[in-house]
Amino acid sequence: MRRKNLIMLLGLAAIWGASFMFIKVAVREISPATLIAGRLGLAALTLALLLPFTVGMRDTAQQLRASWRWLVVVALVNTAVPFWLLSWGETRIDSGLASIIQAAVPIFNALIAFVAFREVRVTGSRLVGVAVGFVGVALLVGAQPEGKVLGALAIVGMAFCYGLGGLLAGRHLTPVKPIVVAFATTAISTVVALPAAAVQAPSEMPGWKTIGSVIVLGVPGTALAYLLFFGLITGAGAAYASLVTYLIPPIALAYGAVFLDERFGAAAFGGLALILAGVALGSGVTVGTRYFRRGERAERTAARPRSADR
Secondary structure (H helix, E strand, O other): OHHHHHHHHHHHHHHHHHHHHHHHHHOOOOOHHHHHHHHHHHHHHHHHHHHHHHOOHHHHHHHHHHHHHHHHHHHHHHHHHHHHHHHHHOOOOOHHHHHHHHOOHHHHHHHHHHHHOHHHOOOOHHHHHHHHHHHHHHHHHHOOOHHHHHHHHHHHHHHHHHHHHHHHHHHHOOOOOHHHHHHHHHHHHHHHHHHHHHHOOOOOOOOHHHHHHHHHHHHHHHHHHHHHHHHHHHHHOHHHHOOHHHHHHHHHHHHHHHHOOOOOOHHHHHHHHHHHHHHHHHOOHHHHHHHHHHHHHHHHHHHOOOHHHO
16 A cells, blocks of 8 residues: 555656646647646546546535535636646746745645634644745745746745635535546636637647647646545545655656756755745644654554464
8 A cells, every 4th residue: 555655646746747847838839728728628528537437427416516616616716726827927937946836835825724724723833834935935936037027926826826725625625525626626617717718729720749738737637636636635644645745846847957958046946945844844744744654553563463363
């Protein structure tokens, strides 16, 4: 089981780390709205095909009817708006830099929880982590040339949306199956993006690299990634699944350097170090992982045959 979880974690990091590169490629020819509609539409279609075999259509319909209001809210806050901000931001900044800033999602999660979500409020050393992480974000945004500041701020806005969206989903959508949440949010966000996508559609057929990027972002990059992420939460716990936050930036930096010829200075790596240090303190991932490993050791001890039983 541990090996399976590790493989799933590394696979998820590889997929989400590559998504920044494919977004950068796609927005060279198509608008962010067109990219989002294509990506989320493919993801929603893929998840819709899986629903009959995982949850069942009757249960899916019941869950959609019972929670449709919060599904709409979470779709806007956690998918439609942040996807647009990320795609738009990458028209102005490098994909690797975008991946570094997005690593601050748990920092915003902790900050928002402290202000408005008492049930998951953080205190003590975790608040120190929030401060450290914000220093890293400020360093990255402040180091950008004038023409790239807005792009960096868009990615900051994306991280804020993800932080808020995760908290809203945790409070209001716990009874809904994860794959139903994934399907509903991608489908709703597709409908929201379609009008702008139609207006901004390219006048001629995009190149094969762009089309391929949209397909990769939609099917493995969104649909498969959601299934891996929720599978990790179910099988290993949320603390273990959140370790992907640490793995995405270096993978995305490597993709950007190798395939897009992106280069990063000391400010990028200094900001990355501060953000990840802040995530470690602010989200309590290290503590959660320690408890998870302790639980595994306890299970192994319980399963070990005793000499008296032989």
